[in-house]
Amino acid sequence: MTQILPNNTAGERKPWRGASEAPFVRIRDLSKRFAEIPAVDDVSLDIWKGEIFCLLGGSGCGKSTLLRMLAGFEAPTSGRIEIDGQDLSNVPPEVRPTNMMFQSYALFPHMTVEANVAYGLRREGMRRAEAMDRTADMLRLVQLSGLEKRRPHQLSGGQRQRVALARSLVKRPKLLLLDEPLGALDRKLREETQFELMNIQDRMGITFIVVTHDQEEAMTLATRIGVMDAGRIRQIDEPRVVYERPANRFVADFIGTVNIFEGTVDAAAPDAMRVRTPEGPVLVRPLKGLRHNQSVAVAVRPEKMSLTREPTGADNQLQATVVDYAYMGDVTIYKLALPGGRTLKVSKANHGLEARPISWDEPVHVGFSTAAGVVLTA
Amino acid sequence: MSHVAGSPRMSWRRWLVVAIPMLWLGVFFLLPFIEVARISLADPALARPPYTAIWADGRFTGDLENFLFLLSDSLYVNAYLSSIRFAFVSTVLALLIGYPMAYAIARAREPWRTVLLFLVILPFWTSFLLRVYALVGLMNPTGPINQLLLWLGLIGEPLVMRQTDFAVYVGIVYTYLPFMILPLYAVLSKLDDALLEASADLGAHPAVTFLTVTLPLSLPGVVAGAMLVFIPSIGEFVIPALLGGPDTLMIGQVLWNEFFSARDWTVASAVAVAMLLLIVLPILWLQKMMEPAR
Structure with missing residues (x-):
């Protein structure tokens, strides 16, 4: 890899190494079966505040199902999910303290950029003027000022990705879930956006869980990586440990x-x-x-x-x-x-x-x- | 930007593609319409055909007398207004009934989706006339609906359903419901689930998601379905004739009476031309409405 790996500022703090700090996201014995076929199989996982945790695996390994259970779109077959000490098992998606950035971006095609970003704030009952102020701040952060009145189909892929990011961040969720956030971007844009994503994460102090099949992306972004295969997590560790000290043949073979x-x-x-x-x-x-x-x-x-x-x-x-x-x-x-x-x-x-x-x-x-x-x- | 037009041969082919439907419309719509419009400007005559020529001795002899007659007799204006009312109310009812049905079909899993769609189209396999006659039978004072209600003790004597405006509404909504459901189904089945999930994720309850995401995105289907129900309903003849009462007034019946009972072809043609304009105007208006959505 020729590119210079950026230093994760969050990586300076490594709460997963000591036991003093309580984990922010606590997943216990989580399983999801579709018609008796396990998509997620007995996963337990702790994620600490401020982490960028990457779920890495091939297609069909269960990483997206795990993310969708965190967002509340899928109900677990068994097991528990706790965020910040709150049990989310029976909490519907609209009241969860999480927001998601969709792989397809899922921007509302009939709304302007501004209306898309303000949507979540308006649903909270925030007054229009305040919501518009927050939206403008957010659009400035993702460098989309001036495009407020455009509709999604009038934007480039990179711009759409930023709108999706802004929309998922504007409510300042405790936990942001990102499903292949850079997947639809071309290589050059992807590298630029990786750095930006880390910058924004650092500035806003939001915990990220990122699903990706791209190991380079996981290596660059993550504080820790969870390598998944057939619904199970095969290794959880810092990127360089996963690469230098793989826990098993699968991880050694999958990474690099x-x-x-x-x-x-x-x-x-x-x-x-x-x-x-x-x-x-x-x-x-x-x-x-x-x-x-x-x-x-x-x-x-x-x-x-x-x-x-x-x-x-x-x-x-x-x-x-x-x-x-x-x-x-x-x-x-x-x-x-x-x-x-x-x-x-x-x-x-x-x-x-x-x-x-x-x-x-x-x-x-x-x-x-x-x-x-x-x-x-x- | 002359290169956009392509080679002369390409544009010739493009013309051919447009020419076929144009020719079709010309032969089967425009020519008959010109004929009807011509008769509407003529005067009645005891002859065969029963109207005068509008072009005699190199002079235009037609006039708008027949149209003025339509305005002078309140029957015609009332029939138009009544037709619009019937068509409008039926369209609203069809939308209220058709939307949930289309939504349910679009959300259904296969193989249910195909089965339900098939059931929507199934009535077309029987003659329209037969189906309206079946409704007549159902709504008879001695028909099964009345007998069931009597047997249940819900009513003391048979309800008068046939030969009322109610029966006409039932007939129109029943007949044109598939034309509402199919375009709605087409837009609703293309609705991306991720948009609904995104809305929920951003804090919208399902009802709010419906109002802010599903409904606005299905508007093209609502407009298409409404047009497909509204336009043929205005000119409907068979349903009011078979199900309507003596007071039911619709322009299609007036047209029939002028042509076949009064045998006044010129006034009948004027009714037909006026009816066409009455239908074209709402289409143009709706198309104007649709433009910003594109």
Whole structure:
């Protein structure tokens, strides 16, 4: 990833690491079944005030259903949702302290931008003049001043996205739910809007729960990520922990690219543990609680492997042949074949214009340190 | 911007596409209308056809006498006003009954949705005349409705339903209800659920959501349905003839009487032309109303 990751200001405060602060959103044993098929399966989750929590997963993993239960559009089959100590199980959407930004934006096509944003305030019974003042402030914040009288169909996709954001923020909800907020935007606009979203979140101090299938978006925005699969949460952690220390094979494989070596625990030394694999022994950092001969997997990210023509003396060494490669500018991604036949992916940083870059069919040496591998037991 | 028009061949083809409906309307609407308009300007004559020519010896001999006659006799003005009243009240009733039905069908799950839509269209499979006769039978003093009410003890003697304005309203609303339901269904079924959820999310109770989101967005369907009920109702002949009483006055009956009983083709044609104008004007007005919504 070439883009510079912004620093989450909310990330400086990490209440989920200590137990002193009570969670703001408390989800307990939450399940939702549609005709006996579980969409959300026994999810428990705590989210603290001021977080940008990303629910990340592929389509059909249950992340949108979970969000819709928080908004009140779906009733849970079982389990509890509490926000700020209030049980929301039987609270209809119109009286919940949450607002939602819809994936399709769901702007009212027969109303102006201004009327769309003021809609929620007017429903609270706020007087017209006051509602219009608040609306104008909100439109200024999302940089839409001057477009008050336009209708949604007269706006660009990016402008519509801002109207939807303004409309969902104007009531200052305790919790803002965002369903693929940047999904409909093109790449450049998406990157700009990510920063803006974080800026606004920081300024207004609202807790965000964001549903996304885009891992880059989740990495950039989130204070923490919940990776979902088949209705269950497979790992909840800070973005860099999810990437560097995935909890299981699913998360390791889902986030980024990974090479997985299946094997069994062989012998542990104080500073390294050996895992027996079909590709040869792999040395990793020792992990407590493992039995001898227990089957485990070692996950190694492509950028943590070195690729050279000569052996390097790294902790782990493998010989391979180049099958294919793709020059990406900042890195070149190599697809390698091991003698056993399986393939590896290795990315090599490009430091300049090489006279003779490693190319097809060349025999190469792959190396990685004991620290590079992550042992997965699940 | 000359390039917008495209090549000459393209515009020729475009003309062909427009020409077919134009030709159809010309042959089946415009020519007969010109004929009727011509007769309306002529004088009656004891001849075959029973009217004079409006063009004789190179001179225009027609006049507006027949139209002036319509204004002079209160029967015609009353019949027009009464027709508008019947059509208007029937349209409002059809809207009040049709809207909830269309809404329910649009919200129904498949396969119910298809079944319900089919049921709305089903009456068209029987002759319209037969269905109106069936209503006559139902509303007879000895008909099943009266017998049921008598049997239940709700009434002491049979209600007079046939040959009243009430029966005419029942007939018109029953006959034209599908024309109200179908356009309403078309707009309501396209309504995005996310808009209703967004409204609820922003604090609107379901009733408020209906008034602020559903109803305004279904307005094109309301207008289309209202036109489809109102316009044919004004000129309705069969329903008042079969279900109406001696006092029921509608312009379609007057037209029939002038043509076939009085055999005064010239006045009858004037009634027809005036009726057409009476129908065209509300259409133009409604279309004007619709413009800002687009």
